[in-house]
Amino acid sequence: MPRFAIDPQVGTESTTWIRLRTLILLRWIAVAGQIAAILTASVWFGLALPLGACAFAVGLSVVANLVSMTVLPASYRLTSRGALLMLLFDLGQLALLLGLTGGLNNPFALLVVVPVTIAATGLTDRSTALIGAATLICTGLFSVFRLPLQLASGAEIRMPPLLEFGHAIAIVIGVGFLAIYARRVSGEIRSMSEALMATQMALAREQKLTDLGGVVAAAAHEMGTPLATIKLVSSEMIADLANRDDMADLRDDAALIRDQADRCRDILRSMGRAGKDDLHMRHAPLDTVLREAAEPHAHRGKRLIFDLHPDDGADPRQPQIRRAPEIIHGLRNLIQNAVDFAASTVWIDGQWSGDVLIVRVIDDGPGYPPSLLGRIGDPFLRPRADDGRDRPGYEGMGLGLFIAKTLLERSGATLSFANGGDPFLRQDERPVRSGAIVEVAWPQDMVTAPATGPLGENRPIEG
Structure with missing residues (x-):
């Protein structure tokens, strides 16, 4: 039974984080570019453009910006619907201007994909799809209903039909590709931001x-x-x-x-x-720290087996390691995940040499799904809905392993995830297990207690 599945709902909620000021600034940039392009084409290249109609089209954006700045404060954050309406207006204005200046024969026709790209980064899937459909409709309209590009002599400038058709296909493909690409990237950035926030909350709680x-x-x-x-x-x-x-x-x-x-x-x-x-408990033997991390899950019906041993030739004494909140909380999340999916037993192994300290958490459950093994530790990989388990809290959102991985890596550890046949276990001590394996490896100097003198007396409580 797979342990995790991708949550398709992440990043699809309606948002109200787009600032009006941002869209107004983008519109002013567009207005400046449109004016520069019209003047350059008419003065420098001598094209006979309908300057009055073009000025009207550009003026629509100027008026819309001035009205928006007057009615609403610049810090106002648009709802998804408000941003959708603004982008539809910008799309219509651009389509009108392109229709007045040659349609698909205008090299700037490619800019029609900008509204759908903006929508994909900040709006819902439904709004993005609506903007994409409107873009395709507008492209079809200004490719048919357009004024020709003409020189002052009256000669028409026009692409060969094959190139014009290719330009239209390129716009259609660009709309789809850029919308999907921008949506995917912005969704992953938003998911990572939310997951990191949850990690900070978990660490703050432990602190x-x-x-x-x-x-x-x-x-x-x-x-x-x-x-x-x-x-x-x-x-x-x-x-x-x-x-x-x-x-x-x-x-x-x-x-x-x-x-x-x-x-x-x-x-x-x-x-x-x-x-x-x-002060006397800021460092503790490895066994003590591991048992403290496992304590909340020691009585959940699964057997926890601790096995600590040095490498050949290493100091047989257990290393004293830091009892930092990120270490304990990270190990606790790994142990909780193992207990959640174990059939009956979880092994918590500790192994040390002169340079490296390794902790392994192994369970006898179904293991990680092979298709997701390379993505274990990414945020919002959640348990399947049909696995019959109730995992409240962060784990319900698929953040348990992400939080553990982030916190432990912050302490200097390197994590790796695997399934049995179990290359880590010593065959002479234990049969091969088919469950999941998490290995956490620290350089000794990153996790062990520094060699210091007495810590002194604890500070008395004052007040």
């Missing part, structure tokens, strides 16, 4: 949890001594009042104080275990 955990750990440490004192004093009071029947109420109150102190101690101890920014 906030880290900061909050540091406060909790410091509070647990700082409050341990006064709670121990309260418990000691209350225990002594209970002992002193043990044989005083007339002080039963005070003895019960002292017992209640001791019990509540124990409760506070247990709460702080539990909270303190979540503290992640204690």
Whole structure:
């Protein structure tokens, strides 16, 4: 069963991000170019153009721009419908001007593909298709209903019919090709932008949890001594009042104080275990970091097997690695993906040498679909709708592996994805598995703890 499929809906939503100012600027550039082309053709090349009609066509764009600038602020962002209407107007104005200046015999007829290209980069598929159809209709109209290009002597300038037909076919092909190309590129850019935003949100969330955990750990440490004192004093009071029947109420109150102190101690101890920014825990053995990353998924019905070993000749001691939020969150997403699709078991292997630290996450599930194996880690590759699994959150959008890959690469890692028959596993230790394999490799100096002296005392909580 394939693990991922391309989401066809990405990048097709209606948007309101096109600024009016942008289209107005493009229109002013078009107006300047049209005026320059008309003057050059009539003065320099001596063409007999209908200058009055051409001035009327150009004036339509000037008036439209002035009205737009007067009615709406330049920072106004057009809706998809508003941008569509503006582009249809520009297309009609350009088609009129081309009809007045030779139609397909005008070398600038190719500019008719500009509106559909702009539509493909910013509007919906439906709007882009509408602009494309309108472009083809306008091309047909100004190729039939046109004024001829003439010299001052009255001689007509005209392409041979074969070249004119080829010009028309080139415009038709250009409309389709540029629309599809611009749509695909802009869609991928928009998808990547949204995915990177989601990655930043995930990292910011992990950082906030880290900061909050540091406060909790410091509070647990700082409050341990006064709670121990309260418990000691209350225990002594209970002992002193043990044989005083007339002080039963005070003895019960002292017992209640001791019990509540124990409760506070247990709460702080539990909270303190979540503290992640204690100065003495900024680095930890590889096994500790891997188990911390896997902890949220340890009780989801799949067996997690940890296997850590050095390469031949390497230091047998586990390396101390950084407990950076991006490392823990990235590994956690990889483990979550493996647990989601594993049949029963997930292996989390760690291997180190003098130069490289490698972590592999392997499951015994169906593996990656071969057709998408080269694209694993791209944004918006989502699970198939018919796989019977519910994966809420980022993974529901196909961002889990993208976020993991982005965060781990930020920490200096290189990721590779493969399926079993499993070239990574040692055959003498474990049978070959057919599931998915993710290998994360760091240079040792990018992930291991620097050799420093004592970290010192944690900062006390102030305020």
